[in-house]
Amino acid sequence: MFRTARTALTALAALSIAFAAHAQEPFEVDGMQFGMPEAEVFTEPYDGPPVVGPGLSMAPFLSPLEHEGTTTHEVRIDTFAADIEIAPGVRFASWSYGGAVPGPVLHVREGDRVIFTMKNRSDETVVVADPEQEGSDFLTQLAEFNPQSVQEAVAPMPHSMDFHSGTVAANDKWRTIAPGESIRFEWVANYPGTYIYHCGTPMVLMHTAMGQYGLVVVSPKDGFPTDAQVDREYVVVQSEFYLTRGGNGGFQFDAQAAMNKNPSHVVFNGHRNALSDRPLEADVGDRVRIHFLNVGPSDTSTFHVIGAIFDVVYYEGDPRNDMYAMQSVLVGAGMGAVVEFIVPEAGEYYLVDHEFADKEKGAVGVLRAE
Amino acid sequence: MTARTLRSARPRSDRSRPTRTALGALAATILATFASSAFAQEAASAPGATDRIAIPGGTFETVLVLDAAEVAVAPFALAATPVTNAAFLAFVEARPNWGRDAVPSVFANAGYLAHWAGTTELGSAPAAAPDLPVTHVSWYAAASYCDWVGGRLPTEYEWEYVAGAGARRDVAQAVAQFAWYSSPEASVRPVGQGAPNPFGVHDLHGLVLEWVHDFETVLPGEDDGTPFGLGCGAAARLTTGNDLADQVALMRHVVRMNFVAERGSSRLGFRCAFDAPGNGE
C-alpha cells in the first residue's frame, strides 16, 4: 500500500518538475559561461568530513592551484553549528561553514567550474578539528592550529549558500534548505576576484553575524602582472561579531547591536588574537601579497599595514583594477582586495582596520619580518 | 535567565511537489489509511490527553504583509505542554506500526526517534529523558499521535495566536527570542517548567520548535519561483516594519517553512490541539 502511495507521489512530483523546471540552455559571452543546470535539493545519509575537495584551506593559508588551464572542482562545505572562541574568554555557538569562522578559503582559477554540495547538518553534532579526519587541507589545518578551540554545538536552522563568485539565478542556486537536506549546484568562475560567500537566509544579518561566510579566491587566468615577484601569499578575512553575555555563561547574538551596527568585536581570521598569537611571517625585502576580504556584515574596513605602503592594490582582486601607492584600501562589506607591499626592514608590521574603533575592537594582526 | 523564544514549524514534504492542495490531500489520505485501522479511542487514558487549556476565540495581528491584517481564530483547546518522550513511548507501545523499526520511510525517515535506545526503550541519552519534549519525530508521527489522543496538530494561526499572546510588539521579548535561536542548546529541560503564558500554556517559548498542522498553505516557498520567496533580497517585503519584533517574526516564518515532513530534528517537537474546548476528559 505504501509503495503504491509513494509511486503516486513520485508521479505527481515528476509532473510538477516538468512544469516548474526553468531549464536554461548554456551560452557563452566573451568566453564566459552562463546557464547552469538546475540546483538539486535532496537528502543523503552523509556523515563524513564536512569539508571535502581540493583548494580548500584555513585562513591565513591559501592552497596553491595544482592544475594548468581550467578544470572542474567538486567541493563540499557542510553547514552546522560550532561553539567557537573569537577573543580570549568569549565563546558562542556560531553557525559555521565547515566548523570554523570564517569558513574554508576556496581557491580556483578564472574559468574553472565548481560543483558544490552542502548538507545542512545544523541539527547534529559534527566532528571537526580531528587530526585523523581527511577530506581537505582546511580540516588538517584546523586540527593543527584550531585558533577558535572549536567544540560541537547544535542549532537547527534553515540555511543557504550564496557565492558572490558565481553568476546564477539566486532563487534557484542560493535557495534555503532545511536541517537534514542537502543541495548541489554548479557555478563557473567567470571573473577573477576576491569574493565572499555567505548564507542568504533571513534574517541574513543574523546568519552572517553568526558566522556563515568565507572567501573564494578566483585567480586570473593569465595571472597578476606581479606574480613572479611575490614571495609570500596570505589570506586575511575581517568580520564583525555582535555578542552579549548569555544566560549560560557564554555569549550570544545581540540583535539590537547588530541592527545598530555596533559590533562587540571586529577581528581578523575569526579571532582577536589569530594573527597575534601566530604572526604572518616574511623576510626583509619580500613582496607580500594579502588576499583581503571584509565580510562586514555591516561595516567598512580601511585596511592598512603600519609601516608599509601598498605597492599595488588589485581592487576586488581583478588585475584590471590596479591602483598604486595606497596607504590603505577602503573595502565595503562583502568586498575584497588583493594588496601587495614590500617588507622594508626587520620588525613587526601591524595589520589594522584604520577605522580605529574597529581596531580597538580587535581588528589587528601582526606580520613579523626577520 | 530563561530565553523566551517564539517558534513553530510547518512541514514541507518534498521540494519537487505538485500543487500544495493536491499533495496535502493525498498525504492526508495516506495518513488516514495508515492510521485508521489502529484507531481505538484511548484518549482518556493516554499521556498528553490531560492538561488541555481552553483557548477562547479571538483575532490577532499577523506578521506578514501578504496576509490579511487580522486573523480570526475559533475557540479550541491546546495542550499545556509539548508531548514528552514518556508520552510518545506510550503511543509507540500502543501502536507498534509507529515504532522506528516498523514505520514506512515515507512517514518517518532514518532519524526518527534515533535518540532512543530502542524501539520501545528510551534509554539513557540526555535527550531521551522521560520528561523532556520528544524530538526526532516526523510530522506524520506527530499528527498520528495527536489523532490517537483524540486531537490534532494546531494550525499555524492557532499556534501563533496563543504563542504571541501579549507579546507581538514586545521588542525586549524579540531580543530574547533571538537569543534562543543563537543558542538553543541552553533550552534543553523538562516540559512544564517556568511560568505559563497569559493563556496558561507552557513552553511555547524557549524550549523546542513545534510542528503545526498546516501543509504549506500559508506562505509560498521560494522554490515555487514566487516573488515572495524567502531569499536574501525578498525578505524585507514580508515584514510590516523594520523593528526587531518584525525580524524575529519573519524568522519564525522561515523556520516554519523549512522542515521536511518525514524528517524530525533534534530541537523539533510538538503539542496537540483539540477542536472542542475543554479541560481534559
Ligand SMILES: [Cu+2]
Ligand atoms: Cu544561514
